[in-house]
Amino acid sequence: MASSDGIALLRHAARRAGRRARAAAVFGRIALLLPLPLGYAVLVLTLVKALRLDTASQRGWWLLGLLPLVIFLVGVGRVLFSRRPSWQGSIALDQFHGFHDRVTSALSFSQVPVAERTPLIEAAIEDGVALAGKLDPRRAVPVGLPRELAVTLGLLLGLGALSVLEVQKLRQLPAPPSFEPMVMSADDIELFRDVAKELQVKNDDPNALVAVHRFNQLVEDIAEHRLDRHEVFQRMGDLERDLKDNLELDRDARDDGLKGLARELEKSGLSKAAANALDEKRLADAEKALRELAEKLKKKEGRPSPAELDKLRQALEKASQSSEQRARSIDQRRRELEEEHKSLLKKKKSDQADAGASPDQDKKLADNERRLEHLEREKNRAERSQRQMSELDKQLAQAARDLMRDAGQSAQDLEQGAQDINRMAKQETSEEQKQELLKKLQEMRELMRQQGKGGKDQMQRLQKFGQRARGQSGAGQGKPGEGQGEGQPGGKKDGPLRRGSGPGSVSIDIPVPQSGSSQGQGQPSGDKPGGSDPGSGPNYGTGHDPNLAGNATDLKGKTTDVTAAGADTGQGAASSQVIYGAAERGFVGRGYKQVFTDYQTVAERALSQDQIPSGYRFYVRRYFQLIRPRE
């Protein structure tokens, strides 16, 4: 083999080995650095999956991932494009084959000019060339898979697994609407049924009857457990709103109308009695006076003089027009004011365009607006009054017209007017019934509120309260004549205050709501003292230093047994006995009813006049509800 050919072969083999060495280095670097971006990708993907990052948040994380990617690319690029040692391939061949650099030396010496070559150099070149056939670059520089590639592979698998993995997120499904019917005790249902029945009997006003019917329906729905708490309160609210709606307005409008009427009728001596009655809202007397006037007109004897009749006519005529005139005059004033307001606004605008509005103008405008609002309300009231009085006005106008032609006919007209007044009186009664219904609705709402606000404990307390109110024994009931209770100022937390009521009776737990303090000095019979923790409430019963109450009552020597005081003398039943007996017999009996009414009247008076903690009002009323007479 010629030396040059041999050198070419050596060079080729060395280059090949060099390329393989470079490739192996690149693979090694890839395997070393690839876990960096891959690991980052795994991290970000985990975050994305676990934290459910939105697109905007993801973008930041992925952009940050450019850093490890750049590190990877630069690292690999440096290996790929860096200058490698010239003899890397040949040295690798020498080392693999154990040639002691004979190939590399031959290649190196081949670059020495021939003229400068020594015999030993020539010998070294020939020695190297002789090895050309034995070189195996593929085995000398194996391009195998780097061990670090396992990490990359693992990360790739993890990345794939993560990408297909869907993190199950527990989605909170909306809880199915639970229907918890409003529960009212049978006794309370009966109470409110009785109320409805009573109102129905008393009332013949169609509007009031409708309201009563709605109330009755509400009670029945509660009894049938068809309504939940929310619906009950909603329906009660609707009913109350409807009842209240216009009730006061109607009354005021009617009063206005009647007053206007009275003012005009007063001008005639014949109708003065009716005018006075109307002015004082004695509608029955006014009706009676008008009927008497009609009778007087019908009679031929003792008929009023023509002058009196003329005065009456004028009075009736003006009275018939009073409501209308009043409405008209209010409307007129309102219009004038409206015009003035408009002009003021216009002026203000022009002034603003010039130099700005003055404070006086603003004040005047505000005042104007207030007056307009007032007149608007007045106008509505007058129109309402006009509507209510329209029938009576018509009758009075007719009476005035007929009075000059036929006094008898005029008398009939006045009788019609009297009937209208009667109708108004009835309307007033109906309003009272509505008020009664409203009151019952409020009681019902308070009962439900009390039942609902304290949870189960409050329900239990109310049940116990009910049991004891009816004379049934409950837990912790003291024996007659045994023990003594002395209530301490109530604490902040709800707690029953037990009040002793004397021997033979039962103590009644009054669940004190909220932070109202209680102050009690129990009479003997309670099984233990009442409220314990001193506390302060916003309103009543703020409590006081226990020392202020003085020494505890020494019951041994000073108390008096109430039962003993109410002993039967044979001259009639003592009230206490009636109550005691009533509870046993189921609260029936006429005597009990009378006593109950007396006591309830006193209690209601006290509730309306005295300052009583609002929490107690409910229990007092509740107590009377529970012990009400039964048929």
Add this chain to the structure above:
Amino acid sequence: MTDAEQAREEVAEFQKRIGALREEIGRVIVGNREVIDGVLSCMLGSSHALLEGVPGLGKTMLVRTLADVLGLEFSRIQFTPDLMPADIIGTVVLEEGAGGARQLEFRRGPIFANIVLADEVNRATPKTQSALLEAMQEHRVTVGRTTHVISEPYFVLATQNPLEMEGTYPLPEAQLDRFFYKLEVPFPSRDELHAIIDRTTSTQHAQVKRVLTREQILQMQALVRRVPVARHVQDYAIRVLQATHPTGEEAPELVKRFVRTGGSPRGAQAMLLGAKVRALFDGRFAASIDDVKATALSALRHRVLLSFEGEAEGVAPDRVIGEILKKLPGSKE
């Protein structure tokens, strides 16, 4: 016959002679192949060796045997603290001639031999050591105004005992650098000890014959110098040398921490000359990186000076050089 073929024959002859040399020495010296090769390398590299080993390992025997097989003039100097330079160099004496005339004549010391064994060189005073080392470097001795040339080949083998440091004068770094190799004579193995005892405790004494002439030795030394070294091999030797310096570009962490000063350029020279000798030993025409690696320890271990931390940590120079050879890639160009 072409030049290349002639060169090939020369190399083959070299290898043959070395083989014969080894065989003859092996008749007296048991084992220690590395040390023998190291000593031969030093001799063929026209330089000197420092042998270090505990007493009784056959250091003196090796040198004497070498002198016998080479047929060269041999002298042995036992260095002691009271040894004076004149004792080894020689001195001028007044001598009466045949005619009764008296004249000053220089009487040569033991240093004027082809092979000089400087036994326990570290026991002499620095002054005496310096006298020896000048002769080693210059191959000549100046006494008064007269310079006396030492005949070639000139080969000094100095020994020192690493254990007995009491009352010694360790060779300064500059003087250590004059030694081509520092060879550590290992303790013989069990089999070698058997052989040593067998040979030395019987009545039979091995006789060696002269296998090389002075001229042949000089030819071989010349051939060593002609062995070509490829650029990458030379570069490797230089990089190894540079790496022995803490400030070297490719110095490993161990060097940076524990080395005070690295090898001098003589270290690279020693490595490459040794590599050439090794190439010829193997019948190759050029030195290789492997040859450099093989000679690095002997050529550099006495040239690498450890720092205080290195000595305190007990770091051996061999460990430092081994680390360099391990970390340094074969080729960088």
